[in-house]
Amino acid sequence: MNIREIYKGKRIFLTGHTGFKGSWLLTWLHDIGAIVKGYALEPQSKDDLYNDIGGDQLCTSIIADIRDVNRLSIEMGSFKPDFVFHLAAQPLVRLSYGIPLETFAVNAIGTGHVLEAIRGLDHPCTGVMITTDKVYENPENGIPFKETDKLGGHDPYSASKAAAEIIISSYRSSFFNPLQIHDHGKSISSARAGNVIGGGDMASDRIIPDIIRALTNDKKISIRNPMATRPWEHVLEPLQGYLMLGALQYQYPGKYESSFNFGPHPDHTNSVEVLTRRLLERWGDVTDRIEFNQAEQLKEASLLNLDISKANYDLGWEPRLNFQETVNITADWYRDRHLKGMDARGLILRDIHHFETLY
Ligand SMILES: NC(=O)c1ccc[n+]([C@@H]2O[C@H](COP(=O)([O-])OP(=O)(O)OC[C@H]3O[C@@H](n4cnc5c(N)ncnc54)[C@H](O)[C@@H]3O)[C@@H](O)[C@H]2O)c1
Numbered sequence: 409m410n411i412r413e414i415y416k417g418k419r420i421f422l423t424g425h426t427g428f429k430g431s432w433l434l435t436w437l438h439d440i441g442a443i444v445k446g447y448a449l450e451p452q453s454k455d456d457l458y459n460d461i462g463g464d465q466l467c468t469s470i471i472a473d474i475r476d477v478n479r480l481s482i483e484m485g486s487f488k489p490d491f492v493f494h495l496a497a498q499p500l501v502r503l504s505y506g507i508p509l510e511t512f513a514v515n516a517i518g519t520g521h522v523l524e525a526i527r528g529l530d531h532p533c534t535g536v537m538i539t540t541d542k543v544y545e546n547p548e549n550g551i552p553f554k555e556t557d558k559l560g561g562h563d564p565y566s567a568s569k570a571a572a573e574i575i576i577s578s579y580r581s582s583f584f585n586p587l588q589i590h591d592h593g594k595s596i597s598s599a600r601a602g603n604v605i606g607g608g609d610m611a612s613d614r615i616i617p618d619i620i621r622a623l624t625n626d627k628k629i630s631i632r633n634p635m636a637t638r639p640w641e642h643v644l645e646p647l648q649g650y651l652m653l654g655a656l657q658y659q660y661p662g663k664y665e666s667s668f669n670f671g672p673h674p675d676h677t678n679s680v681e682v683l684t685r686r687l688l689e690r691w692g693d694v695t696d697r698i699e700f701n702q703a704e705q706l707k708e709a710s711l712l713n714l715d716i717s718k719a720n721y722d723l724g725w726e727p728r729l730n731f732q733e734t735v736n737i738t739a740d741w742y743r744d745r746h747l748k749g750m751d752a753r754g755l756i757l758r759d760i761h762h763f764e765t766l767y
Contacts, residue, residue, distance in 0.1 A: 409723070411648075414655040415491075416441040421484050421523060424495030425527060426451045426458040426468060429538075432643050433650070434458075435492065435756045438466040441589040445487045447472060448496050449478065457608035460745075460752035474518035478640035481525040491654050492535040494522045497569075501542070502613055504565035516575060523579040523596070532593030532658045536650050538574050541639060541671060541714050542566040542604045552674055555600070555667045560638035571665065573598055586665040595657040595665055602639030602671040602714055603644035605683075605734065607741025607755055609643075615680055619687055620742045623698060630701045634681035639671040639714050643736040644763045645727045647669040652723050668723065671714030676731040686732065690739035703756035737762075 418435055424430040425446025437444050444467035450459040463469065468487075472479045474496045484492070497515045498504065504511040519537060526535050544553040545560025559574065561567030576598050577620045580586070584594040612618075615631070620628040649670035657664045684698060719725045729737065737759055744750040 409652060409655060410581050411651050411655060412440050414658065415651065416722040418442050418490040419488060419767055420444045421447065421487055421489035422467070422495065423447045423491045424497065424538075425469065425491070426455060426456070426463065426471075427495065427499075427605075428611060429604065429643055430495050430646065431457040431461055431463060431608065431670070432606065432756060433495070433647050434463060434466050435461055435645065435753055435761050436651075439757060439760065444468070445483070445489070446470060449473065449476070453610075455610060455612065457752065460608065461756060462753060469509055474521055477521040477524060481528050485528055488529070488531060491532055491658070492522065492526055492533060493650060493654065494535065494537045496518065499540075500611070500613055501563050501565045504563055508564035511564045512568045512571065515565070516571035518578075519572040520575045523640060526594055527579070527583050529594070532661075533595075534654050535594070535596045536654045536657075537572070537596065538650065539572050539598050539600050540566070541567045541662050541712060542667065543570040543600055546712065550713060553647050553716045555669055555718055563635040572674050580665060583666070586662045589662045589665075593602045593661075595661050597653055597657055597665055598667045599650050599653060600669050600714070601644065601649070602641050602712070604641055604646060605644040605738050606643035607738060607745065607759065608752060615683065615752070616738060618689070619684060619741045620746070623688075623691060623693060625675070628697050629684060631680055631684060632669045632701045634684075634700055635702075637677050637679050638683075638685060638712060639674075639677045640731065640734060641670075641676075641727060642729050642737060642763075644759060645672070645729065648728075648763070648767070649719060649723070649725045652725050653719075656723060666721070668719045668754065669698070669714040669716050669754075669755050670719055670725065671716050672727050672731070672734075673716075674713050676727070676734075677713055678731055683731045683735065686735045687739050690736050728763065736750060738753065
């Protein structure tokens, strides 16, 4: 499948375009020649990746709240998108303990708003709703989750995304039934990805940005849950999955409207400590700057694996980078940006163009 051919010249409504994954997807879509309208809140700081890549030059950027369903519907309706990629969310587990209701409103009801706006469109539209690997009820037995596994969520973030999945499923059954797609023209899927890493993420309370801040400010790195394992993957892996899924929905309406996991191969799942040590090695840091922070009390899942066979068989998607390559590309991006002063958008494009050669 040629992703570039399918998306070239298409109209894409991208929520969360000012965020980490949104900035990478925006850069990719712009490079492909798609016409993008973004809908999200302001970047959190002037140093954010979105500003660093000159995001405003790559799209029509609407700064507005996903909780404002009227504004969202007007912006989407006037744009007449061929595709909607819904990434906007409050994405942090620990923050969700502090603002549970806001997390539910943005992630669950906000997703309902996007679906409602799509429902109001009077032309065919393909939607890919981004949730997370944390939507599954997690008994912490290490068995990789399949898409058919039970949804759940201990913390408010996970629960809000599981709720979003139920809302997506309800809209699909009620309004966007794949069996009647030739009547309503709306194709809706959901995508569940693991923990992504890659250059430019500067969000607080995430391991890679925390390491980079420590390295560039010559500080200690404080790690909580060093033994927690995560299905780490480079940001381009799930983005490729989202683009392939959307493209297949578009090409074969009625066939791909369901949920898909996008994670690394199970044997690439690694602990927080291993990730940290490998990144420091690639950076060339020889100081002993890791501190283990035992004071943390908030519950975070410590075992989490995704079964990716459905995306592999149905979509022909599978991860292309192994764990070490993922770490190396990530470390190199930050090093080339922060130590060599290279251009942020150019570095993203470098990674995209290299990644495309692997397909
Ligand atoms: N980063 C990860 O490891 C990871 C893993 C699994 C799933 N996800 C999901 O991927 C998506 C993107 O995550 P990210 O890492 O880019 O997060 P991010 O925090 O970098 O970006 C979030 C985006 O959502 C927007 N947003 C937040 N609240 C909003 C609101 N009320 N109204 C409008 N826009 C709002 C922000 O402005 C920003 O553009 C999210 O849905 C997240 O849950 C991320």
